[in-house]
Amino acid sequence: MKDPLSHFPGYALRRASNASMAAFARALEPLNMRISEATVLMFIAANPGIAQARLCAALDIQSANMTPLLTRLESQGLVRREPLDGRSNGLHLTPSGLARAEDVNGAIAQHEAALMARVAPEHRAHLMTALEALWTH
Amino acid sequence: MKDPLSHFPGYALRRASNASMAAFARALEPLNMRISEATVLMFIAANPGIAQARLCAALDIQSANMTPLLTRLESQGLVRREPLDGRSNGLHLTPSGLARAEDVNGAIAQHEAALMARVAPEHRAHLMTALEALWTH
């Protein structure tokens, strides 16, 4: 059977990303977190007090989709919204959130190691540079 | 602002794939096709008569999701299902489907060229090899 798409970088990119995300989602299952939630948690951990709008811009997530995501994290006691002024929220991790961020960090490290183990060492730096060129504005 | 994830290959992979797919979806808009539909069309064009189940396996699309996809393509007069035996379908492109596959091919070529133009030439071969290692079974 012929695969007319496998030699296209864009197609390989899609397949590789799908495989990676499926594996990462499985790695997050024991923590009961989605990829998007884990991403937001890590970002708040690195930027305590960040405004919701800035988080949206940094992650390319629309505010309409960020609202329910943060509400879930807040209702789990992981994140706290703190008014910065009358209309914007600063985001903080609770102690539980900090602990969970540690766990997520471990899952990420494990996932990334398994991922890069599949790639021959001489390609790794090139892969990283190329991928960044593809999405960085 | 700190980005605690940007140095992770898995994260860069996700962001790059999202950016690529969004651009490709825009490129397909004039053809009124989704990415998954375009993918299936190209695959049938390269493998006329392929059974539905084999197409599912090759693209990692579940049969339950392939059925409505093919029904859409068939109702647009692009694909024809032809019984192979009492329970399996061979898939063929109609003349309209062949013409549409040509258009899709052009959109893919344009998209892939724009994508790789963002990557420095010395990284391109490495990128392709690395991506294939990440999703090939």
Place this chain on the structure above:
DNA sequence: TATTGTTATACTCTATAACTATA
């Protein structure tokens, strides 16, 4: 006027279970 956050809604992709018809 522009920005922040929210609500409602819809579309796409993906996943599972249950079912039929056939091999």
Place this chain on the structure above:
DNA sequence: TATAGTTATAGAGTATAACAATA
């Protein structure tokens, strides 16, 4: 019994429009 295809359904990501409150 196993396989091919279908149906129904649900979850998750993403997109737009409309809105209230505030800068």
